[in-house]
Amino acid sequence: MSVGIVTGGASGIGLAVTKHLLTRGYKVVIADLNDAEGERLASSLGENVIFQHTDVSSFEQQRALFDRAFKWGGNRLDFLAANAGVDDRQSLYETNEKLDENGLPLPLNLKTVQVCLDAALQGIWLFKHYARKNKIPGGKIVITASAAGLYPMTTNPQYAAAKHGLVGLTRSCGPVFLKENITVNCICPAFVVTGLAPPNIRDIFPKEHITPMSTVIKAFDAFLDNDKMTGQTVELSLDELHFRKPVDYPNESQRWIGTQSQTLWEKAYEKPPVRSQL
Numbered sequence: 290m291s292v293g294i295v296t297g298g299a300s301g302i303g304l305a306v307t308k309h310l311l312t313r314g315y316k317v318v319i320a321d322l323n324d325a326e327g328e329r330l331a332s333s334l335g336e337n338v339i340f341q342h343t344d345v346s347s348f349e350q351q352r353a354l355f356d357r358a359f360k361w362g363g364n365r366l367d368f369l370a371a372n373a374g375v376d377d378r379q380s381l382y383e384t385n386e387k388l389d390e391n392g393l394p395l396p397l398n399l400k401t402v403q404v405c406l407d408a409a410l411q412g413i414w415l416f417k418h419y420a421r422k423n424k425i426p427g428g429k430i431v432i433t434a435s436a437a438g439l440y441p442m443t444t445n446p447q448y449a450a451a452k453h454g455l456v457g458l459t460r461s462c463g464p465v466f467l468k469e470n471i472t473v474n475c476i477c478p479a480f481v482v483t484g485l486a487p488p489n490i491r492d493i494f495p496k497e498h499i500t501p502m503s504t505v506i507k508a509f510d511a512f513l514d515n516d517k518m519t520g521q522t523v524e525l526s527l528d529e530l531h532f533r534k535p536v537d538y539p540n541e542s543q544r545w546i547g548t549q550s551q552t553l554w555e556k557a558y559e560k561p562p563v564r565s566q567l
């Protein structure tokens with residue numbers, strides 16, 4: 290039986306993905322902060338689901354999650370939905386920001402970046418470790434980015450920065466991991482009704498601009514059904530999947546650097562001291 294981890298699996302997109310994975314014959318570990326909901330789901334969804342309390346912004350907690358999932362799955366791990374996310378915890382535009390005892394600004398709360406971006410990076414790092422230990426090495430990762438990873442989102446600049454980062458991450462590492470039979474892709478949903486947005490947005494958001502959960506599931510299926518598709522970014526709008534390409538090169542020099550200079554970079558990084566001195 291295939292085994293998957295879904296971070297942020299106790300609500301919204303993660304919960305829908307969890308239920309869908311079960312219909313596809315997966316065993317699923319729900320990883321979430323919400324203990325009450327996670328435990329309730331684990332006991333109501335049957336023996337192929339367990340809950341592991343996880344704050345994905347803690348490396349130690351993610352490591353414990355992966356270790357448990359791999360052992361519970363019978364020494365296998367096939368899938369990661371790096372899905373947990375939160376919107377900005379503190380406004381970048383705040384005018385009454387707190388100061389320390391010397392009257393100097395305290396740091397901005399970067400939880401959003403830690404949960405959305407840093408945690409996905411650590412998740413890939415951990416997944417790779419376990420995917421290599423599978424009987425047939427390899428597996429699949431789908432990252433939940435956002436339409437805010439493709440367009441500006443002025444109300445949540447940290448969120449937009451993190452989600453743009455996920456798109457760049459997917460496009461950069463996806464093709465490389467294919468050599469190890471690991472695919473990495475990301476979804477960029479438009480507005481889906483979940484627990485993420487402020488509750489009153491549901492009442493004021495026009496229905497014709499809401500993307501249904503069925504489109505999210507369609508995107509996951511597209512990635513789960515394909516062993517070779519990797520590094521892809523799919524924008525989800527209404528019932529449509531739009532596979533999005535990186536921006537075009539503005540001139541032939543940039544095209545050469547983007548498409549031909551990789552071997553030079555690989556050669557330059559061959560000497561270990563270069564990296565360790567950075």
Ligand SMILES: NC(=O)c1ccc[n+]([C@@H]2O[C@H](COP(=O)([O-])OP(=O)(O)OC[C@H]3O[C@@H](n4cnc5c(N)ncnc54)[C@H](O)[C@@H]3O)[C@@H](O)[C@H]2O)c1
Nearest residue numbers: 297300301302321322344345373374435480481483484485
């Ligand atoms: N709903 C949308 O319109 C929309 C659009 C684009 C992208 N997304 C992305 O979809 C993903 C899922 O969000 P959702 O819309 O289903 O929202 P949601 O709030 O319904 O679900 C998010 C889940 O993540 C959990 N979570 C939050 N912080 C966590 C942490 N540190 N560690 C572990 N779990 C944590 C929450 O407890 C919750 O169960 C997020 O990455 C979000 O940015 C959502």
